[in-house]
Amino acid sequence: MSAFDPKRTCHRQHRVASYRVDYLSSFRDIISIGVIAAQGGITMIPNALSKFSALMSRVASLAAIVSSAVAIGTCLANAQSSAGQITVLYDAFGKTSTMKKDWGFAALIEYGGKRILLDTGNNADIFAHNVEAKGVDLRQLDFAVVSHRHGDHTSGLNHLLKINPAVKIYAPQENFGVFGAALPGSFYRRNESLPQDMRYFDGKAPETLRFGSPWPEANFTWVTKTTEVAPGFHLILLNGTWGVDLEVKEISLAIDTPDGIVLIVGCSHSTIEKIVEAAKSAINKPLHLVLGGTHLLPANDDQIKGIAASLRDKWNVRYIAPVHCTGEPAFAIFKESFGDRYIYAGLGTTVLLGPKVTVKAETGQPNKNAMDEEDFRSYREAMTKGPLRAFLGVDKQLARLRQ
Numbered sequence: 001m002s003a004f005d006p007k008r009t010c011h012r013q014h015r016v017a018s019y020r021v022d023y024l025s026s027f028r029d030i031i032s033i034g035v036i037a038a039q040g041g042i043t044m045i046p047n048a049l050s051k052f053s054a055l056m057s058r059v060a061s062l063a064a065i066v067s068s069a070v071a072i073g074t075c076l077a078n079a080q081s082s083a084g085q086i087t088v089l090y091d092a093f094g095k096t097s098t099m100k101k102d103w104g105f106a107a108l109i110e111y112g113g114k115r116i117l118l119d120t121g122n123n124a125d126i127f128a129h130n131v132e133a134k135g136v137d138l139r140q141l142d143f144a145v146v147s148h149r150h151g152d153h154t155s156g157l158n159h160l161l162k163i164n165p166a167v168k169i170y171a172p173q174e175n176f177g178v179f180g181a182a183l184p185g186s187f188y189r190r191n192e193s194l195p196q197d198m199r200y201f202d203g204k205a206p207e208t209l210r211f212g213s214p215w216p217e218a219n220f221t222w223v224t225k226t227t228e229v230a231p232g233f234h235l236i237l238l239n240g241t242w243g244v245d246l247e248v249k250e251i252s253l254a255i256d257t258p259d260g261i262v263l264i265v266g267c268s269h270s271t272i273e274k275i276v277e278a279a280k281s282a283i284n285k286p287l288h289l290v291l292g293g294t295h296l297l298p299a300n301d302d303q304i305k306g307i308a309a310s311l312r313d314k315w316n317v318r319y320i321a322p323v324h325c326t327g328e329p330a331f332a333i334f335k336e337s338f339g340d341r342y343i344y345a346g347l348g349t350t351v352l353l354g355p356k357v358t359v360k361a362e363t364g365q366p367n368k369n370a371m372d373e374e375d376f377r378s379y380r381e382a383m384t385k386g387p388l389r390a391f392l393g394v395d396k397q398l399a400r401l402r403q
Contacts, residue, residue, distance in 0.1 A: 083111075083352070083353045083354040084109070084110055084111030084112065084255075084257070084262075084353040084354075085110050085111075085350050085351060085352050085353060085360075086107055086108070086109050086110075086262075086264065086291060086345075086350070086351045086353070087107060087108045087110075087134060087136070087348075087349070087350045087351075088106075088107050088323060088345050088346065088347055088348065088349050088350075088351075089106040089107060089108055089121070089127070089130050089131060089134060089136065089347075090102065090104050090105055090106035090107075090119070090120070090121030090122070090126070090127060090130060090156070090347070091104070091105060091323050091324055091346060091347045092104075092324070092347075093346045093347065094346025094347025094348050094349060095346060095348075095361070096346070096347055096348035098133040098348070099129070099130045099133045099134065099347050099348045100126045100129050100130060101347055102121065102122050102123055102126045103122050103152055104119075104121040104122030104123070104152035104153060104155070104324070105118075105119050105121065105152065105153055105266060105267070105292070105293055105323065105324040105325075106118065106119045106120050106121040106127060106130075106153075106156060107119065107264060107291075107292075108134075108136055109253065109255070109264060111255055111257070111262070111353065112231075112232060112233075112255075114142045114230060114233065115140055115141050115142050116141065116142060116143060116144065116145065116233070116253065117138070117141055117144040117145070117160065118144075118145045118147065118253055118264055118266065119145070119146060119147050119153040119154075119156075119266050120144075120146070120153065120154060120155065120156025120157050120159070120160055121152065121153070121155060121156040122151060122152040122153075122155050122156075123155055123156070124155055124156050124157075124158045124159045125159075126156075127155070127156030127159050127160075128156070128159040130347070130348075131159075133348075134348065138159075138160055138163040138164050138167075139163060139164050141164060141167050142230075143167065143168040143169070143170060143229070143230075144160065144167055144168070144169045144170070145169070145170045145171075145235065145251055145253055146169060146170070146171045146172075146179070146251070147250050147251050147252065147265070147266025147267060148172060148240070148248050148249060148250040148251070148266060148267060148269065149172070149174065149177060149178045149179070149248060149249075150248070150267065153266055153267070154178070157169075157215055157218065158215070161215060161217065161218055165217060165218075165219075166219055167219060168219050168221055169218055169219060169220050169221065170220075170221050170223050170229065170235055170251065171220050171221070171222060171223065171251070172222070172223055172237060172249035172250065172251055173222035173223060173224045173249070174247075174249055176211055177211075178213060178214060179213055179215075179218075179220050179222065180210065180211060180212060180213035180216075180220055180222075181210070181211040181222075182208050182209065182210045182211070183208070183209050183211070184207070184208060184209070185201075185205035185206045185207050185208060185209055186205070187209070188200065188205075190203075223235050223237050223251055224237070225237055226278060226282055228282075232255060232256040232257070233253065233254075233255055233256075234253070234254040234255075234256070234279070234282045234283060235251050235252070235253060235254075236251065236252040236253070236254050236263075236275060236278045236279050236282060237249060237250070237251055238250060238252075238270035238274060238275060238278060239270060240269030240270055248269050250266060250267060250268075250269045250270060251266070252264065252265040252266065252268075252275050252278075252279065252292070253265075254279040254282060254283055256283045256285065257288065257353065259288045259318075259353075259354065259355050260285045260286040260287060260288030260289075260318065261279050261280070261283050261285050261286065261287050261288055261289075262288055262289045262291075262353060263275070263276065263279050263287060263289065263290045263291070263292075264291050264292050265290070265291070265292030265293060265294070266292060266293060266324075267292075267293045267295050267324065267325050268292070268293060268294045268295040268325075269295060271295075272290070272294040272295070272296075272307065272311065273307065273310055273311070273315070276290065276311065276315050276317065277315070280315070286316055286318065287311075287315055287316060287317040287318065288318050288319065288357075289317075289318065289319040289320070289321065289343070289351075289353070289357055290311065290317050290319070290320050290321070291320075291321035291322075291323065291343070291345060291351060292321075292322075292323060292324065293322075293323055293324030293325040293326055294307075294322050294325070294326045294330065295325045295326070296325075296326050296327045296329075296330040297325055297326075297327040297330075299327070299329075299330065301329055301333065304327075304329060304330045304333045304334075305333055305337070308330075308333050308334050308337035308338070309337065312337055312338060318341060318357075319338075319341050319342075319343050319357040320334055320338050320341065320342060320343065321342075321343035321344070321345040321351055321357075322334050322345075323345050323346075343357055343359060344359060345359065348361070349361060
């Protein structure tokens with residue numbers, strides 16, 4: 001995909017405008033010829049016809065040029081729009097008058113002709129409201145990804161399944177997990193000496209035991225390892241290693257683009273550095289954009305500064321758009337560390353992909369490049385009510401993991 005060049009496009013548009021003037025001028029000449037022929041009588045007709053033929057040939061040539069130029073302009077416009085975008089549908093901060101803030105995360109990714117939903121937020125009603133407010137049609141998804149089992153990422157599933165019950169949903173496979181599970185019937189030890197009525201399944205266990213889910217009708221596809229689920233779309237699976245839920249498995253979405261890897265993360269329970277490393281291993285390209293929750297709420301300032309420097313200098317992340325569980329101190333440190341390569345991605349923001357990552361704010365709201373007092377207020381309010389409040393003030397575990 002070639003880079004979009006507005007100067008070249010404007011130059012083409014100027015040439016098209018010039019051709020249009022010539023086109024109209026030729027038609028005026030044709031009308032003039034008709035008037036002359038009518039006024040001059042029969043003796044003027046041969047000369048008029050000769051001029052008419054020459055002008056029609058010129059008109060045809062100009063029409064072909066205009067059509068070609070318009071096609072080129074349309075192609076360029078389509079190429080720019082196909083660069084893709086990511087829209088934040090659920091979070092606790094953002095300058096928007098139509099969407100509701102709450103603790104949690106959800107985003108719509110549109111790239112390469114695919115429409116992908118990553119996570120569904122903390123409350124089904126709020127998720128439904130925000131989806132409607134943003135004009136998102138959940139029936140038009142190619143697939144959905146649930147990053148991990150925590151409620152602030154899964155609670156909108158009921159609404160998603162109400163609108164699109166057959167949508168394929170990629171979720172981590174976990175034994176006895178909330179997304180369902182399956183184990184061989186031989187997973188438990190037998191005791192043949194027990195009477196039949198004291199044995200599981202009367203001593204005749206099925207070959208496979210299937211375990212339930214709060215969403216029994218959902219079309220879950222369990223992810224057991226890092227996998228490319230569509231050309232250029234990789235699901236990065238890692239185990240969580242810090243926080244209060246040490247066994248959680250988490251999926252991140254890595255997209256192979258001409259500009260490098262676009263990485264969307266839910267909560268970074270395995271640490272953002274390990275996710276970046278795994279994405280780089282799966283797609284051997286530079287990290288162009290990292291967007292999502294980096295789970296730095298428990299970290300102290302020195303730890304956050306070290307992580308920001310690592311992402312910027314060691315992993316050469318070009319753009320960063322932290323959201324959700326990143327934490328207010330980390331928002332500020334990332335902004336200071338990345339400068340104009342920090343992307344503000346509050347609720348309702350659409351992040352426009354391409355060689356230069358830019359943003360489009362919610363309709364009627366100004367574009368922003370950093371959090372303001374309103375963002376901080378709503379973020380703090382949601383955080384005190386959210387499921388991650390137990391993490392506040394905890395940082396020793398992260399320090400051990402980074403050593």
